[in-house]
Amino acid sequence: MTSYIALLRAVNVGGTGKLPMGELKAMCEAAGFADVRTYIASGNVVFGSRLAEKAVKKALEQRLQDYAGKPVGVVVRTAAEMAAVLAGNPFPQAAGNRVVAIFLDAPPPPGALQEATGLNGERLALGQREIYVHYGEGMADSRLKIPAAKAGTARNMNTIAKLAGMAAGKPAG
Known part of the structure; x- marks a missing residue:
């Protein structure tokens, strides 16, 4: 299973x-x-x-x-893919609530990051089927738009770590 x-x-x-x-x-x-x-x-x-x-x-x-x-x-x-998303975080020194992975059904197109608009200090990186975003000072005032991420769903690294742990059989606590 x-x-x-x-x-x-x-x-x-x-x-x-x-x-x-x-x-x-x-x-x-x-x-x-x-x-x-x-x-x-x-x-x-x-x-x-x-x-x-x-x-x-x-x-x-x-x-x-x-x-x-x-x-x-x-x-x-x-579970293995979620653990890989966590391990692949290109911004590991940043606070977990300031970095998200936007999960996609397919690999992001090669030009996905160049099509982003509204950048104001955010840092971006491509994953396997994710786009990572480090929001620096937070998401509240961000105007970032990533067309390739429109159909995706984002979770921050704290949530990803918890889900990866749960999927690996560790309690949610």
Whole structure:
């Protein structure tokens, strides 16, 4: 059985896409996923499945659409991939809440960083299927726009570390 992390896009953030984590857990269990655990109320779920990544994504997206009445984006990573995202952080000296990985379904295009606009001190780097952003003084006043990241979903390094640990079998505490 493979340990997966699913990251939902635009759930319980800024008043949009309300989804109780108990409902998300129930959807995952109904899809046949095992040992389902959620982490914070922003659409993070860790579970096991014998299905391939694309089948996991499809099953969860279908259940979410049935629930919400509209498409809800889902990005899926294995435990090993999430650990690699954490280990690949190009800004390891920065505070974990100031660095995000924007998770994408496919590798970012080579020119993704050159297309970014509104930079004001942020530092960017490409990952395998992620774009890393170090927000320096914080996200609150950032005007950064990355067209290649539009369909992605971001998590900060603190959350990524917690999810990687949960997927590796460590308690969420």
